[in-house]
Amino acid sequence: MKYTDLAIIGGGPAGLCSAISAASSGAKVLLIDRNEKLGGQLIKQTHMFFGSEKQYASKRGFNISEILLDKLNDYKENVEILNNTTVLGLYEDGVITATKDEKYVKIKPKATIIATGASEKVLAFPNNDLPGIYGAGAVQTLMNVYGIRPGKKVLMIGAGNIGLIVSYQLMQAGVEVVGIIDAAPKIGGYLVHASKVRRMGVPILTRYTVKEAIGNDTLEKVVISKLDENWNPIEGTEEVIETDVMCISVGLSPLAELLQQAGCKMMYVPELGGIAPLRNENYETTVDSIFVAGDVAGVEEASSAMVEGYLTGLCAAEKIGFKHENYLELKKDYRNQLEALRSGPVGTKIRSGINKVMGV
Amino acid sequence: MDNNTIICRCSDLSLQDIRDLINDGYTSLEEIKRISRAGMGPCQGRTCSQLILREISRITGKDIHDLQPCTNRPPTMGIKLKTIADGRESND
Numbered sequence A: 001m002k003y004t005d006l007a008i009i010g011g012g013p014a015g016l017c018s019a020i021s022a023a024s025s026g027a028k029v030l031l032i033d034r035n036e037k038l039g040g041q042l043i044k045q046t047h048m049f050f051g052s053e054k055q056y057a058s059k060r061g062f063n064i065s066e067i068l069l070d071k072l073n074d075y076k077e078n079v080e081i082l083n084n085t086t087v088l089g090l091y092e093d094g095v096i097t098a099t100k101d102e103k104y105v106k107i108k109p110k111a112t113i114i115a116t117g118a119s120e121k122v123l124a125f126p127n128n129d130l131p132g133i134y135g136a137g138a139v140q141t142l143m144n145v146y147g148i149r150p151g152k153k154v155l156m157i158g159a160g161n162i163g164l165i166v167s168y169q170l171m172q173a174g175v176e177v178v179g180i181i182d183a184a185p186k187i188g189g190y191l192v193h194a195s196k197v198r199r200m201g202v203p204i205l206t207r208y209t210v211k212e213a214i215g216n217d218t219l220e221k222v223v224i225s226k227l228d229e230n231w232n233p234i235e236g237t238e239e240v241i242e243t244d245v246m247c248i249s250v251g252l253s254p255l256a257e258l259l260q261q262a263g264c265k266m267m268y269v270p271e272l273g274g275i276a277p278l279r280n281e282n283y284e285t286t287v288d289s290i291f292v293a294g295d296v297a298g299v300e301e302a303s304s305a306m307v308e309g310y311l312t313g314l315c316a317a318e319k320i321g322f323k324h325e326n327y328l329e330l331k332k333d334y335r336n337q338l339e340a341l342r343s344g345p346v347g348t349k350i351r352s353g354i355n356k357v358m359g360v
Numbered sequence B: 001m002d003n004n005t006i007i008c009r010c011s012d013l014s015l016q017d018i019r020d021l022i023n024d025g026y027t028s029l030e031e032i033k034r035i036s037r038a039g040m041g042p043c044q045g046r047t048c049s050q051l052i053l054r055e056i057s058r059i060t061g062k063d064i065h066d067l068q069p070c071t072n073r074p075p076t077m078g079i080k081l082k083t084i085a086d087g088r089e090s091n092d
């Protein structure tokens, strides 16, 4: 058994910031991630980020993860990193089991922060198992981590920020994007991203869905069709698009399996992407000393994942006896930053979701 | 057509298979998992469960909000029994 003060599961922006915050409070931190390289979604992001300066806006995603790793290095005497390590289970007594290099590891922390991020939603349509049909995450990993193009032509499904950004990145890699379709009546992503791809000649069709995929061994064609007001396909509006890749980007849901194993109370909250954990204002779940931060607490953005990470790391460390010397001041600052990120009309949905999981 | 729409890749179950089960009276995710193994493969329900919940909701008329997710147990991915057995050295 391995003992530590605080275990953090997931080394994306939320996990990295929790680790910085808890280690700077004096706690010994064990940071676990299944990948070789820490940074989570950030390492795949070649575009410049949105948000405010405090959350490194206008820096590229992979640069942000380098900045955070540098910052974490300032507290290296308090931090142990277990990369290439997948957490397998989280038990009622707080014990974590994991596997690294075919070895079985057991960990007993005083508190745990779950920062496992989110998983991609999928679609059901005929022949949805043909090779050539990818999730946006896989396309990004192939292109931006391994330098492999997924194919020649892509039809993007989903006009949210991820669909728009990945379309742009595909074009940067020399892949033709034949179009972007979305079932919603309006483009979900930021207008700047949408205008950028439109200017490059990519049509964005709203109120359209995939009717079926066609191909012998791999994807050859996609049939799309228009939707009516009640999201039902309108007969006679089918169009056939020739393409060898379909990239699906229709949203994410919290990767909450470990929380469910530990017995945390969960709730279906569509505003947060699916089944999300109930939590208090310190990001502690209904199970004592199990905290959450980032997309697993509710799908949002890297900017909020970072601030949630700082806040949660601070609170979890305090809970187990490591109170930062500027605890109250910092806590107030992080709360204000989160409030600012979620203010205005763009934050309406997320605010409503958060009220539900906090029982407001 | 519904036979070619794959809902559970791990156990190769189509939309038609899932609809037949629901119409046969298996109207919770837990029941469908136990009778068909959907959710017990490598993806551990990360892919299929939201699609199955939506089908249950559509056929039974119940809101997804009121449907029970299924029990989630360790391990989150496949692991050899030998690895677990060798891990006993770290017991204390």
Ligand SMILES: Cc1cc2nc3c(=O)[nH]c(=O)nc-3n(C[C@H](O)[C@H](O)[C@H](O)COP(=O)(O)OP(=O)(O)OC[C@H]3O[C@@H](n4cnc5c(N)ncnc54)[C@H](O)[C@@H]3O)c2cc1C
Pocket (backbone or CB within 6 Å): A009, A010, A011, A012, A013, A014, A015, A032, A033, A034, A035, A039, A040, A041, A042, A045, A048, A049, A050, A051, A085, A086, A087, A088, A115, A116, A117, A118, A140, A161, A162, A165, A166, A255, A293, A294, A295, A296, A300, A301, A302, A303, A304, A305, B076
């Ligand atoms: C294409 C794209 C563009 C984006 N653009 C922006 C943008 O411009 N601005 C912005 O603010 N946000 C953006 N985001 C969103 C942002 O990337 C995410 O909100 C953010 O990464 C969430 O951080 P996280 O730490 O919660 O999760 P993640 O970054 O997903 O990290 C979770 C980590 O946990 C690990 N993990 C999960 N389960 C286990 C386990 N069982 N054992 C061990 N490790 C595990 C994962 O491997 C991963 O490394 C974008 C996302 C995408 C996909």
